[in-house]
Amino acid sequence: MPGAVHESVLDAIGATPLIRLRRLTEGLAPRIYLKAEWQNAGGSVKDRAALAMIRAAEASGDLRPGGVVVEGTSGNTGIGLALVGGFLGYRTVIVVPDTTAAEKIAALRAYGAEVVPTPGGLTREDPRHVNNLAARLAAETPGGWLADQYGNPANPQAHRDTTAPEIWEQTGGRVTCLVAGIGTGGTLSGTGAALKELGPVRVVGVDPETSAYGGGDGSPYYVEAIGHYRHPDTVDDPWPANWDRAVADEVVRVDDRTTMLTARHLAREEGLLLGGSSATAVAGALRVARDLGPDDVVVVIAPDSGRAYLSKYFDDGWLRRLGFLTEADGQGPLVGELPLLEVPVVRASWTVGRARAALGELPGPAPVARDREGPAAPSEILGAVTAGALEGVADDDPVRDHATAQPPSVGAGEGIETARERLGDAGAAWVVRDGRVAGLVTRAALGLPESLAPAD
Ligand SMILES: Cc1ncc(COP(=O)(O)O)c(C=O)c1O
Numbered sequence: 001m002p003g004a005v006h007e008s009v010l011d012a013i014g015a016t017p018l019i020r021l022r023r024l025t026e027g028l029a030p031r032i033y034l035k036a037e038w039q040n041a042g043g044s045v046k047d048r049a050a051l052a053m054i055r056a057a058e059a060s061g062d063l064r065p066g067g068v069v070v071e072g073t074s075g076n077t078g079i080g081l082a083l084v085g086g087f088l089g090y091r092t093v094i095v096v097p098d099t100t101a102a103e104k105i106a107a108l109r110a111y112g113a114e115v116v117p118t119p120g121g122l123t124r125e126d127p128r129h130v131n132n133l134a135a136r137l138a139a140e141t142p143g144g145w146l147a148d149q150y151g152n153p154a155n156p157q158a159h160r161d162t163t164a165p166e167i168w169e170q171t172g173g174r175v176t177c178l179v180a181g182i183g184t185g186g187t188l189s190g191t192g193a194a195l196k197e198l199g200p201v202r203v204v205g206v207d208p209e210t211s212a213y214g215g216g217d218g219s220p221y222y223v224e225a226i227g228h229y230r231h232p233d234t235v236d237d238p239w240p241a242n243w244d245r246a247v248a249d250e251v252v253r254v255d256d257r258t259t260m261l262t263a264r265h266l267a268r269e270e271g272l273l274l275g276g277s278s279a280t281a282v283a284g285a286l287r288v289a290r291d292l293g294p295d296d297v298v299v300v301i302a303p304d305s306g307r308a309y310l311s312k313y314f315d316d317g318w319l320r321r322l323g324f325l326t327e328a329d330g331q332g333p334l335v336g337e338l339p340l341l342e343v344p345v346v347r348a349s350w351t352v353g354r355a356r357a358a359l360g361e362l363p364g365p366a367p368v369a370r371d372r373e374g375p376a377a378p379s380e381i382l383g384a385v386t387a388g389a390l391e392g393v394a395d396d397d398p399v400r401d402h403a404t405a406q407p408p409s410v411g412a413g414e415g416i417e418t419a420r421e422r423l424g425d426a427g428a429a430w431v432v433r434d435g436r437v438a439g440l441v442t443r444a445a446l447g448l449p450e451s452l453a454p455a456d
Contacts, residue, residue: 009087012041013051014162018170018299023269024262024282028289030177030296034282035167037303038274042083042111043076044304045163046149049186050080052158053147054088067143068093072134074100075225076304077149082111093141095134097121103308121379124234150184150240159190167191167299168198177202177292179285180301181226181277182213182251185243187301192247205251206284208259213243214251220377222256222312222322222435223276225303232370232380252284257434259283260324263306263313273306276313320413323433327413335419336412338446340431340439345369345376346385346399353395359387364428364440368403375436381406406430412438420446 006012018033025032037045057063069085069092071077078094085092092113096105097120108115116137122129127136131150138146149155167175178195180188182205192203207214211227218230218237230237239245263279266272274282278300285300292298312318319325326336344358346368359366365384369376383403390402407426410419412433423429423446430437443450 009041010051010084013047013084014040015166016040018167019272021270021282024265024286025289028286028292029294030289030292030298032285032289032298032300033171034272034274034278034300034302035163037301038278038305040080042079043307044080045187045301046076046303047080047083048158048162049149049155049184050077050147051084052161053149053152053154054081054084054090056152056154056157057145057147063090063145064143065089067091067145068138068141069147070134070138070141070144071095071147071149072130073149074130075104075308077147078108078113079104079111081147082108082113086112093137093144095130095137097130101308101311103311107308121231123231124237149186150242152242155184155186156190156193156242156244159187160194163187163191163301164194164198168195171297171299173199174297175199175201175299176296177204177285177288177298178301179204179206179281179288179298181206181223181281181303182228182243183226183277184240187303189242189244189247191301193244196247203248204284204288205248206281207251207253208280209253209255211253212237213239214253216253217372217374219372219374220379220435222324223259223280224309225275226277226280232372252287254280254283254287255434257324260313260319262286263309267306267314272302273314274302275304275306275309278302278304278306279313321411321432322435323412323431323438324435325413326433329415331415331417333416334412335410335414335416335431335441336433338416338441340441340445343367343430343437343440345374345437347371348382348400350399351395352390352393352397352399352402355385355399356387356390356395359385359390362387362440363442365404365407365430366440367406367430367437368399375438377436378409378432381437409437410441416446420448423448 021032040047072095082092095116098117099120138144195201208221208227210216210219212218259280262283346355367381368383370380408422409430428442
């Protein structure tokens with residue numbers, strides 16, 4: 001079959017193929033297909049929402065000739081809006097958190113978007129938060145129109161109108177299960193609702209384990225573009241209007257390590273280099289498929305390619321540093337095999353007295369992290385504190401005022417040589433496993449001399 005002929009780039013959005021998984025599905029009864037959304041013109045599923053939102057705004061008169069498209073987003077929605085906006089002659093302004101990968105910012109600029117960086121990791125109430133800043137810029141810019149992917153009904157509608165009927169037609173009406181991640185919720189809510197109107201289709205949302213959508217505590221996770229992170233100091237944390245929880249029959253939770261390993265398997269065994277949200281969705285689908293039969297047809301939405309994540313999920317150094325890859329690599333013993341000291345997490349709101357009690361005799365620094373339960377992700381660590389530094393300090397002082405710079409950190413999957421180098425003159429390092437500080441490793445445990453007294 002020859003490829004399609006499109007009269008403009010806008011026609012190259014949608015009508016993506018289904019690709020059957022053949023290797024990771026061994027021993028599973030149903031057929032599992034990926035909906036290859038990375039084949040959209042701008043490289044992701046979000047092209048559909050971007051095109052639909054712009055068209056709806058033109059139709060309603062909210063976006064007029066000479067108008068300015070504004071949105072807060074760290075990635076694919078911005079690219080979709082910049083692509084469609086550029087083609088249709090609109091200026092596009094995209095507000096991005098400064099944690100956004102340099103490649104993504106470069107891609108936005110390449111499509112002609114004006115990029116406005118703002119700090120990441122802010123509370124929802126902070127006026128500099130991506131969404132708040134984008135809303136303000138849209139209101140202040142003459143002709144400005146805020147795309148608002150989280151609340152704009154044209155986003156799920158795009159999937160009702162295109163993604164769902166495509167899947168129905170491509171499977172000859174035999175699809176029995178839809179699996180997708182949840183960012184704004186537009187893809188799952190729109191596609192899921194429309195498929196359910198067409199036939200008995202089970203709709204499964206897939207969520208990073210600690211994301212709030214699936215019942216996690218909202219603490220950080222390492223998959224971009226899906227899930228719901230909850231800043232501990234955020235007061236009002238509404239879920240997006242476009243995430244219609246009633247559409248999903250269930251939400252399956254997938255831990256980061258499983259996602260990372262699934263991404264590697266997809267690339268190496270299926271020949272499919274896909275992003276983290278695709279890998280999470282595939283991992284969820286493989287789990288759901290265990291309970292399905294040979295007549296079942298599962299369609300998994302694969303939102304984007306892995307090209308934008310080569311320096312993360314597909315980089316062994318990154319995986320080892322965060323303790324996601326912990327198998328031996330022939331470079332000698334790994335840090336994770338050494339005896340580690342348990343390290344308490346001191347919370348930012350604690351007093352010195354409480355911190356002192358938690359630290360005990362710990363011969364090294366403990367993290368001072370945002371207030372929540374459980375081990376701390378590096379992105380929520382605000383500083384470090386040692387028992388020694390608190391000596392003589394009043395018990396009711398806020399411990400936060402006594403936090404110092406963080407020590408080096410090493411991954412449980414890194415070699416001991418690497419750890420020794422990373423340590424430098426420091427007395428100890430934090431060890432990261434599965435993206436959380438899991439313990440403390442001392443100089444002695446690494447076979448280094450106890451102190452580096454100047455030789456004289
Ligand atoms: C790579 C990727 N995966 C998944 C999603 C989630 O899609 P939705 O916002 O429709 O829930 C997004 C949204 O930005 C995305 O960029």
